[in-house]
Amino acid sequence: MNYFLTEEQEMIKELAARIADEKIAPVALEYDHEGKFPHDIMQYLAQSDLCGVYIEEKYGGLGGGVFEMALVVEELSRACGGIALAFAGTGLGAFPIILFGSEDQKQKYLPDIASGKKLAAFGLTEADAGSDAAGIRTTAVLDGDSYVLNGTKQWITNGGEADIYTVVACTNRSKGARGFSAFIVEKGTPGFSFGKKEDKMGIRASCTRELIFEDCRIPKENLLAREGMGFIVAMKTLDRTRPGVAAQALGIATGAFNAALKYSRERVQFGQTISSFQAVQHMLADMAIQIEASRCLVYQTCRHVDSGAKDISKESAMAKVMASDTAMKVTVDAVQIMGGYGYMREYPVEKMMRDAKITQIYEGTNQIQRNVIALELIKQASKV
Amino acid sequence: MNVIVCVKQVPGTNEVKMNKETNTIIRESAEAIINPFDEYAIEEGVRIKENTDGSVTVLSMGIPQVADLLRETIAVGVDNAVLLSDKAFAGADSLATAYALSMGVKKIGKYDLIICGKQATDGDTAQVGPSLAEKLGIPHTTYVRKIEQITENYIRCQRMTEDGYEVIEMPLPAVITVVKEINEPRLPSIKGKLKAKKTEVMVYNADDIGADKNLCGLKGSPTQVVKTFVPEHEISGEIIEGTSREQAQKLVQKLMSMQFMTCK
Structure with a gap:
């Protein structure tokens, strides 16, 4: 069926399909059986400019949106839904910055995501906060120029493999859902570590881990939007x-x-x-x-x-x-x-x-x- | 460093169908692609450009539609595309092709290195690269599997042989033909594809490049294809047993008895 894609969307779809057929399909079973993370496949996406399809041009992307992202995910998933998740999970981690990031935050983080140099991840789920996100226990306390994070996020896609994490934590317990805030946390920050790699039924080429925060101190300017907007x-x-x-x-x-x-x-x-x-x-x-x-x-x-x-x-x-x-x-x-x-x-x-x-x-x-x-x-x- | 990469349009190898009566390729049924070996030549050209500054120009001889294939190479990092297209070029054998390409190279002007794929998947002659070097009066090396060093004045490369490789150093400008072991061609990029759309392919006819039409196309081709056929495979061989010395003796006797060798 003709979906009347733009010429650029056609190009994106074709190129993603080529990567799926030539690079992913031959290794999909191996990556699934061995639980191998597809850093090499992400390199192909990066070389082809596909990592930044949903990121504005001024941050090094192609200026597309959710549709362009979806076209890439669909084509890659045709060959392997798990490998596609390295790309899609990065989108999930990047969208909080795209939607709510300050100009400084966007300039700092989006170009590396658009170029494929860095992957991103999104940390919301916890052991007691799944469908009911209000059960979040992770806390962020303002201390001088920093927020101090404590708690554990569970089942985080790209956990351990990504460099940039957007994480939701509680800044004011008394306000309920309005007491949550979102933060950007970089891999390598002291007090930020990862739990074991989960052994999953499917999407096994994707890496799922806990994010563990133990007195993890991040700069105050890593707050996304305002306190309470998490x-x-x-x-x-x-x-x-x-x-x-x-x-x-x-x-x-x-x-x-x-x-x-x-x-x-x-x-x-x-x-x-x-x-x-x-x-x-x-x-x-x-x-x-x-x-x-x-x-x-x-x-x-x-x-x-x-x-x-x-x-x-x-x-x-x-x-x-x-x-x-x-x-x-x-x-x-x-x-x-x-x-x-x-x-x-x-x-x-x-x-x-x-x-x-x-x-x-x-x-x-x-x-x-x-x-x-x-x-x-x-x-x-x-x-x- | 300025690199010229010669490429050829061939029928897609997955699509090739043979006419069983005439034993020729049914070209109409096949999708046209860039000769796969030329993809490695393009990649190597682009890598040299990236490491040394300069430009990569693809050069081809063919029908006007080849321009679309040439434009696609812009998406993998090629800067300019030149197509030699003229009825006078039609029916060229490898010699006439090399002549036309040599005139195209002269028209392009400044170059340090010419890279070709080792052979085309349709004709399989592997002659055009070396012939082109002869026409231009410059040195060449075939079956290059690695460029060890390239400077303004010379190139040192590994030439693949049946049992290993040779290291060959030549002054520049020169022609090399490359094998698939040399690199892994990159995929096109979206930004490259967008650039390719806007890039104009330079199309030259025989007069534009100052070619002598008697040396072009069918007229300039001493090769006459009388007949093509699919060879029948007759598997027969003889394994000579024994120690190395015994094997050598038996082989020599055999070759002499078949009069392939004589003893002086």
Whole structure:
């Protein structure tokens, strides 16, 4: 289907697709099995100017937005959803600076992210603060010209591999959600260390670790926006990165579908290819319908977000739910079509099925997304 | 340092289909790409430019559509693209091609090094690079797998051989042809692609480069292709056993009995 991408968007998509096919696909299984972080793949993205597609030109980026980021994530995820996350997780860490950073903060951090020299990460989740972000225990206390951070962030994508972390901590317990603030913390800051690398079901080429703050002193100017804005920073960031998760899911689904379609035309049973059986044909048709419908919603949501629209939570949540539920269903069906081969670890769909699951969970579970959507619907209806 | 890289448009190797009756490539069906070995030549040229300051110019001879392929090379760091295109160039063999390219090189003017891929994947002759050097009256080295050193006056490079490599030093300007071991070609960049869109490919005809049309194209080509065919593989061989000395003796006897060797 023609999505009427601009010439530059076409270029971005093509180049990301080339990196996916030539550089990622040949190593995806190896990186998954060994849990290898894709620094080398990030170098290819950097050389091709793709690291900064969503960053303003004056900070060394290409001046695109969420859509450009999503196009790259989708293409990379077609080959490996885990490797794509080194790029997407950096976007998640960078958006708080893009949206709320001061001019000085942007000049200091964005050019290195745009050039691919540094990766970023976002630290919100804690052991007792998942869907309920208000449960954050990490504290930041102002002491002279510094904030002193204490606490532990959990399951942080790019943890340990990234150089720049945007972290949400509590600066005033009595104010509840309005008592949170967001900070930029650089790797190597004394008192900032990392926990063990998590052993995950999928996205195993992505690195997930704890961020541990023990009397970690950061300069006062690393505060993003103002004290008390942490929750807003997190929510506005997630509104813009959920289409990225949706794009990751879309890419995984597309990769699995392509593998299943190819296999169905090669696998012969009862003297004919299994693609000639209506049972398989209908599965393929349903998979394609769901993928294309998801792509429509994801792309249009990206355009809506990039247009500068204010109300984007509902749309962004819808795109994430739709694409991730599709990815789960399509990857399960791809394994089914490929039968025993689909279940084997030496074929890619087994991995895609494991990778798909996380897209229903992180950056807000699909249950929380449905809450967001429903509350927004009710809010809008009550205004009429 | 100014580098000229000669490139050729060839049919994409994944797409090649043969006409079984005529045993020729069905060119219409194949997507056109830059000869894969030339990609290594381009990368090496761009690296030299980056390390020494200067420029890289790609040069090709072909149909007008080749300009689009040449423009793509801008996206990987090439500065200028020159295409020699004229009906007079059509049907050129490697000699006539080398002549036309040599005239193109003279038209471009100042250069320190010319790099070619070791051969083209369609013709596989590996002759154009050396022929070009002869036409220009400059030295050449083929199968270069590494440039050890390059200065304003000379180049020292490793030339791949069947059982190792030779180190060759030549004065500049010179021609080298490169093998795929020399580097890993970079991917294009978005900024490069945007620049490529705006770059104009210089197109010259035979008169522009002062070429003698009798030496160009079919007229200038002593090679006549009478017939092409896919060779039949007859696997037959004989393994000579024994110690090294015995093997050598048996081999010599064999070669003499077949009159490949005579004993004086």
